[in-house]
Amino acid sequence: MRRAEVAAVAGVAAVAAGILATALGGAVAGGIAVAAVVACGAAAAWFLRNRFRSWAYQERDEDLLVSRGVLVRRLSVVPYGRMQFVDVTAGPVERVFRLATVKLHTAAAATDARIPGLEPREAERLRERLAALGEAKAAGL
Amino acid sequence: MTVTTWRRLHPLSPLVRTGRLVVALLLVLTVSAPARSGPGGGFGIDGFRIYDLAAVIAVAVAATVKWLVTRWKLDGATLRIETGLLRRDSRQLPVARIQAVDLVRPFLARVLGLAELRIRLAGSSSADGRLAYLSEQVAADLRARLLAAHHGLHPDTPEPSERLVTVVPNGRLIGSVLLSGATPVVALALAAVVLRTIFPATARHITSAGHGGAQVTLVTGSTLLAYLLAASAVLWRRLSSQYGFTVAESGDGIRIRRGLLSTVAETIPIRRVQAVRMIEPLIWRPLGWCRLEVDVAGHPGRDEGSHADRVKKALLPVGRADVARHLVHTVLGNVAPRPYRPPARARLKAPLSYHFLAAGHDDAAAIAVTGRIRRVTVWLPLEKTQSVRLVQGPLQRRLRLATVHVDAAGRRVRAEFRDRPDDEARPLVDRLAALSRTARARAADQASGRAGAQPGGPDAHRRDAQDPEQDSEPRDAQDLQPRDVP
Numbered sequence: 302m303r304r305a306e307v308a309a310v311a312g313v314a315a316v317a318a319g320i321l322a323t324a325l326g327g328a329v330a331g332g333i334a335v336a337a338v339v340a341c342g343a344a345a346a347w348f349l350r351n352r353f354r355s356w357a358y359q360e361r362d363e364d365l366l367v368s369r370g371v372l373v374r375r376l377s378v379v380p381y382g383r384m385q386f387v388d389v390t391a392g393p394v395e396r397v398f399r400l401a402t403v404k405l406h407t408a409a410a411a412t413d414a415r416i417p418g419l420e421p422r423e424a425e426r427l428r429e430r431l432a433a434l435g436e437a438k439a440a441g442l
Numbered sequence: 443m444t445v446t447t448w449r450r451l452h453p454l455s456p457l458v459r460t461g462r463l464v465v466a467l468l469l470v471l472t473v474s475a476p477a478r479s480g481p482g483g484g485f486g487i488d489g490f491r492i493y494d495l496a497a498v499i500a501v502a503v504a505a506t507v508k509w510l511v512t513r514w515k516l517d518g519a520t521l522r523i524e525t526g527l528l529r530r531d532s533r534q535l536p537v538a539r540i541q542a543v544d545l546v547r548p549f550l551a552r553v554l555g556l557a558e559l560r561i562r563l564a565g566s567s568s569a570d571g572r573l574a575y576l577s578e579q580v581a582a583d584l585r586a587r588l589l590a591a592h593h594g595l596h597p598d599t600p601e602p603s604e605r606l607v608t609v610v611p612n613g614r615l616i617g618s619v620l621l622s623g624a625t626p627v628v629a630l631a632l633a634a635v636v637l638r639t640i641f642p643a644t645a646r647h648i649t650s651a652g653h654g655g656a657q658v659t660l661v662t663g664s665t666l667l668a669y670l671l672a673a674s675a676v677l678w679r680r681l682s683s684q685y686g687f688t689v690a691e692s693g694d695g696i697r698i699r700r701g702l703l704s705t706v707a708e709t710i711p712i713r714r715v716q717a718v719r720m721i722e723p724l725i726w727r728p729l730g731w732c733r734l735e736v737d738v739a740g741h742p743g744r745d746e747g748s749h750a751d752r753v754k755k756a757l758l759p760v761g762r763a764d765v766a767r768h769l770v771h772t773v774l775g776n777v778a779p780r781p782y783r784p785p786a787r788a789r790l791k792a793p794l795s796y797h798f799l800a801a802g803h804d805d806a807a808a809i810a811v812t813g814r815i816r817r818v819t820v821w822l823p824l825e826k827t828q829s830v831r832l833v834q835g836p837l838q839r840r841l842r843l844a845t846v847h848v849d850a851a852g853r854r855v856r857a858e859f860r861d862r863p864d865d866e867a868r869p870l871v872d873r874l875a876a877l878s879r880t881a882r883a884r885a886a887d888q889a890s891g892r893a894g895a896q897p898g899g900p901d902a903h904r905r906d907a908q909d910p911e912q913d914s915e916p917r918d919a920q921d922l923q924p925r926d927v928p
Binding site: 363364372373374375376377378379380382383407408409410411412413414 | 827832849856
């Protein structure tokens with residue numbers, strides 16, 4: 302999804318930059334501008350692919366393991382019993398690509414267990430499962 | 443005394459509520475009176491007096507109405523409080539979820555023999571119960587009942603006897619306040635004023651030549667004076683709120699008593715402590731002093747500042763390290779996790795804080811030491827773990843380091859295993875998660891075992907154990923329910 306986003310944005314930007322540069326300084330400058338923008342787009346796509354690959358989660362017996370991040374790597378372990386509530390959100394762009402984000406909340410504000418880019422069905426399944434597990438293993442504060 | 447019927451607050455409570463305003467108004471009046479009678483006065487003094495009087499009367503009427511419509515009762519395991527004239531607000535505080543009970547006595551209330559009871563629950567301030575004011579006898583009695591019920595005992599159980607743990611000598615308290623963060627500011631301000639008065643020439647030299655030196659001195663002097671006043675107000679507040687600090691231990695929790703003019707008696711059930719923090723600022727270190735704070739889930743009261751999302755209570759405003767250690771053991775049981783140092787290459791990432799950096803854990807608690815100027819040691823019982831996180835920044839990856847956070851309930855309540863070697867960090871995450879799980883199970887067993895021994899207990903503890911789900915839901919429901927405006 303992110304890759305599609307980047308490709309679209311980069312394409313439009315490349316065309317715009319090309320037209321602008323051609324109008325201002327002739328065909329050569331236009332070509333250079335298009336190349337530069339395409340290169341930027343490619344770099345962004347590469348970065349996002351890495352980012353996409355870094356998203357991972359694992360349902361274990363007692364807790365959920367979530368990891369993400371390329372530059373700053375994060376790994377969170379959240380025991381099911383500590384979950385306060387589960388959020389499923391889908392922003393406008395996510396909706397276009399029919400994706401959803403699942404977010405877990407515990408009583409600790411620092412907990413940032415976010416699983417982005419899930420299929421709606423998988424997100425729903427995860428939500429139901431987490432809610433059920435949370436109820437079964439609930440622990441006090 | 444029957445507590446099961448609806449009861450009102452003490453009839454004198456409107457007086458106390460109004461009284462504070464009257465005092466404030468009197469203060470404003472006395473301060474501004476000379477200015478008003480001066481040439482720029484405009485209106486007559488009488489006009490102002492009438493406005494002031496009207497304000498006082500309005501507040502008095504409001505306070506009386508509030509008193510008339512407020513009632514409370516203790517109904518088995520719930521404390522119900524109803525208040526509000528236009529917007530009825532009925533609140534039910536499940537006793538099992540109490541995080542702390544405070545008995546607050548502002549000066550005026552103390553004179554009249556009244557006290558305010560604050561019952562803190564986890565969550566936002568709107569979930570708190572406040573009974574202002576009750577007579578001291580009723581307040582103390584209600585507190586005993588609440589805490590007995592909280593521990594699954596019969597409400598009529600007499601208050602358990604308490605054992606004095608430590609008293610902070612007032613001399614040391616004064617010393618510590620004088621040596622606290624605000625002091626350098628005050629000293630700097632003073633020094634600046636003195637310098638300016640001694641060397642007016644320098645002042646003139648420094649500032650652009652257009653202004654007169656004397657005037658500059660006057661201006662800077664008055665701003666500094668304002669700073670000085672503010673700083674002393676802060677110091678005074680700290681001093682008066684922690685004067686005569688007494689810590690005692692009893693069956694129902696840690697008891698703290700403090701205050702000079704207005705006194706506060708706090709009770710924190712030991713099981714509710716999320717973390718204990720020992721803070722050693724730079725200036726205190728040569729004296730071997732430290733401060734101890736405990737974190738309780740919930741929101742802070744008025745006197746702790748409203749920016750933090752946790753209850754941070756001073757367990758010991760100032761004390762020697764051995765007393766502090768003793769207190770830590772009292773609160774957390776006999777835990778002695780040994781902190782380990784991060785590898786030497788961490789010095790490249792944290793050149794300053796490497797000096798004290800250390801962290802460790804045993805099967806019951808984690809300990810983490812951070813900070814260079816302010817050394818902070820955090821003890822966190824593993825049964826309170828909400829999540830375990832591993833974070834590795836780019837520089838840390840280059841140095842093969844990683845930081846492991848153990849989070850407890852609250853906004854910044856956590857122990858940081860900072861800059862551990864990354865081959866150790868990943869297993870550490872799993873180990874901490876597993877240890878927290880067993881610690882939690884152990885705590886639950888203990889709780890149910892203790893409750894099983896007491897009649898009427900298991901129910902309360904079962905409810906207690908299911909805290910998270912029920913916690914948010916009923917509160918929302920009760921927030922929504924009573925908002926029917928007549």
